[in-house]
Amino acid sequence: MPTPARRSTDFAMTHVPTKKFLKRQGLAPHKKLGQNFLVHERTPKRIVDLAGVGPEDRVIEVGVGLGALTRPLAAACAHVVGLEADAGIVRLHQEQQDLPANVELIHADVLKVDLASLVAPGERLKIVANLPYSISTPFLFRLIDQAHLMDFAVVMLQKEVALRLMAQPGTKEYGAPTVLLAACAEVRPLLAVNPAEFHPRPKVDSLVIRIGFQPKPVRVQALGDFNRVLLGRIVHAAFGQRRKTLLNGLTSAGLTPDKTTLTRCIEAAGLVPSVRAETLTLEDFVRLCRALDHGPPSDNPNPHQATP
Numbered sequence: 479m480p481t482p483a484r485r486s487t488d489f490a491m492t493h494v495p496t497k498k499f500l501k502r503q504g505l506a507p508h509k510k511l512g513q514n515f516l517v518h519e520r521t522p523k524r525i526v527d528l529a530g531v532g533p534e535d536r537v538i539e540v541g542v543g544l545g546a547l548t549r550p551l552a553a554a555c556a557h558v559v560g561l562e563a564d565a566g567i568v569r570l571h572q573e574q575q576d577l578p579a580n581v582e583l584i585h586a587d588v589l590k591v592d593l594a595s596l597v598a599p600g601e602r603l604k605i606v607a608n609l610p611y612s613i614s615t616p617f618l619f620r621l622i623d624q625a626h627l628m629d630f631a632v633v634m635l636q637k638e639v640a641l642r643l644m645a646q647p648g649t650k651e652y653g654a655p656t657v658l659l660a661a662c663a664e665v666r667p668l669l670a671v672n673p674a675e676f677h678p679r680p681k682v683d684s685l686v687i688r689i690g691f692q693p694k695p696v697r698v699q700a701l702g703d704f705n706r707v708l709l710g711r712i713v714h715a716a717f718g719q720r721r722k723t724l725l726n727g728l729t730s731a732g733l734t735p736d737k738t739t740l741t742r743c744i745e746a747a748g749l750v751p752s753v754r755a756e757t758l759t760l761e762d763f764v765r766l767c768r769a770l771d772h773g774p775p776s777d778n779p780n781p782h783q784a785t786p
Contacts, residue, residue, distance in 0.1 A: 540607035552578035602629035625662035628691035640685040716755035725751035742774035
């Protein structure tokens with residue numbers, strides 16, 4: 479796994495000015511929204527540099543906050559569409575007109591907005607976000623669902639969550655997001671971020687990662703075509719009850735008419751029904767997906783000859 483860039487060490491004490499500024503504006507970080515504002519200039523600039531955005535790019539930013547990441551993004555690319563769920567923050571920027579002219583600020587919840595509407599036909603989504611930890615998992619699943627529209631996402635996550643996305647089979651960190659992201663993208667670490675970089679300070683470390691959808695990663699290309707909706711159902715069912723065997727975990731998902739058919743499909747994929755989901759590779763899951771999609775192999779040795 480690539481080594482993330484060195485942790486930022488520019489810890490100028492700007493938490494108090496940020497706190498006072500918010501108080502003067504009648505604002506405060508919302509725990510419900512998971513708000514932790516970046517308070518140092520160096521880190522947002524480093525994130526933008528690592529994201530690799532260019533002067534022709536149109537970038538979606540999730541969670542504008544006080545604009546710490548928005549401003550260097552706007553300086554690096556053609557247009558920034560900033561999504562912000564906090565009405566107070568949106569009102570602040572509208573009143574002060576403090577964001578660059580090439581920033582389009584939208585009051586919206588990224589989990590509800592139509593992402594396709596944010597780009598022109600034929601254009602792919604490029605997302606940069608200091609993501610509220612409270613929505614990280616559903617946001618990641620939205621990216622997976624919209625993989626066909628995605629170019630890349632550079633996202634700041636709780637370090638523990640980010641490491642799960644790069645986990646290996648057989649570990650406790652390995653799970654449904656790991657498998658489903660690996661089926662459509664490549665995840666690599668960019669920058670470790672200390673809690674002292676934020677107001678308020680979170681109790682955990684953060685990690686900025688890059689989720690690259692295009693160009694299509696070699697591993698994804700090697701998978702070939704398969705039913706991605708079905709793969710999602712299989713993976714969620716398999717990891718939904720981690721301690722159960724693969725057979726028992728999938729039985730309740732209604733993927734086949736009966737347990738016998740399911741057993742035959744699992745075996746047709748070259749797997750043992752008694753294995754557990756956490757031991758399966760992405761390739762194992764894709765083979766299982768194809769077996770379930772096509773049904774179990776026929777008992778008839780000559781499929782072109784009807785059985786009397």
